[in-house]
Amino acid sequence: MAPGKAIGMPQQVDGGRRTPLNRDSVLRAAVALADEAGIESVSMRNLAHRLGVVPMALYKHVANKEELLDGVVDVIVGEIDPPAGGADWKSAVRARVLSARRALLRHPWASRVIESRPHPTPAVLDYINSIIATFRAGGLSANLTHHVMHVLGSRMWGFTQELFPSPPPPADPELQAAMIAEMARRYPHILEVAMAANHDEGSVVGQGCDDQFEFEFALDLLLDGFERLHRQGWTSSGRS
Known part of the structure; x- marks a missing residue:
């Protein structure tokens, strides 16, 4: 890991500007936070701290914690392999x-x-x-x-x-x-x-x-x- 690069912080591009957040990056950060510290640690405040933004910035992508948890489930479901073609x-x-x-x-x-x-x-x-x-x-x-x-x-x-x-x-x-x-x-x-x-x-x-x-x-x-x-x-x- 490069010196000074914080775990879970958004990547820096173009001379220090953060990569803009989107719904997918927010949800994947929530999954990573749960993996590291447990699902109890996943809150809008903790997630915002991890991403280096104010909590209000997250509400552009998820309406509340319930929607955040719904999205986290979708990320996990997305890891399941698609149906195998030709199998019985x-x-x-x-x-x-x-x-x-x-x-x-x-x-x-x-x-x-x-x-x-x-x-x-x-x-x-x-x-x-x-x-x-x-x-x-x-x-x-x-x-x-x-x-x-x-x-x-x-x-x-x-x-x-x-x-x-x-x-x-x-x-x-x-x-x-x-x-x-x-x-x-x-x-x-x-x-x-x-x-x-x-x-x-x-x-x-x-x-x-x-x-x-x-x-x-x-x-x-x-x-x-x-x-x-x-x-x-x-x-x-x-x-x-």
């Missing part, structure tokens, strides 16, 4: 979902922002529409696709929200042993299953079992199930 529907959906997962792994805070948005943006709707289009192009009925999209849920975005997130165990070995002993006494089957496999330290959704293996295992089970129902001509009314 299962491979195509799998590739899109895993691309979404890679995007969220690059921005671990993004799942919370996606879930927090009260209304989908056009970019979000485009992504959902493209997933549905892939199922329909593969021959799945509109009725089956309706239920398929409900089942996919957050997996469409590359993460699985755990029903019961597990807090990290105590760092003290004696306390950890006591906790395990108490679990074994009161909830032996939960402990047995919890200890049956190793998981990644990190996760898109924080503590829990949403590691890469678990995610792909669940995704493949679902896609195989969707294919079986499609071949059976399943409908929710029970008529083929």
Whole structure:
């Protein structure tokens, strides 16, 4: 990095004049700020400071923080690979979902922002529409696709929200042993299953079992199930 060049500050051109801000540069700066300091740090004031402008300058490009967060979601969605041409529907959906997962792994805070948005943006709707289009192009009925999209849920975005997130165990070995002993006494089957496999330290959704293996295992089970129902001509009314 060149001496004296501040991280995240607008580039200087033409003898010291800043590159003019635009909506895209503001949104990408917000993503970078969230990556570095967490989504809680993203405010109009902090973003303006990062860009070296007064807060009012941002309002030319985003009306308020809610619009800023909508735009941040659009930047993340824009990192998802486009549909693969020529692939069968299962491979195509799998590739899109895993691309979404890679995007969220690059921005671990993004799942919370996606879930927090009260209304989908056009970019979000485009992504959902493209997933549905892939199922329909593969021959799945509109009725089956309706239920398929409900089942996919957050997996469409590359993460699985755990029903019961597990807090990290105590760092003290004696306390950890006591906790395990108490679990074994009161909830032996939960402990047995919890200890049956190793998981990644990190996760898109924080503590829990949403590691890469678990995610792909669940995704493949679902896609195989969707294919079986499609071949059976399943409908929710029970008529083929």
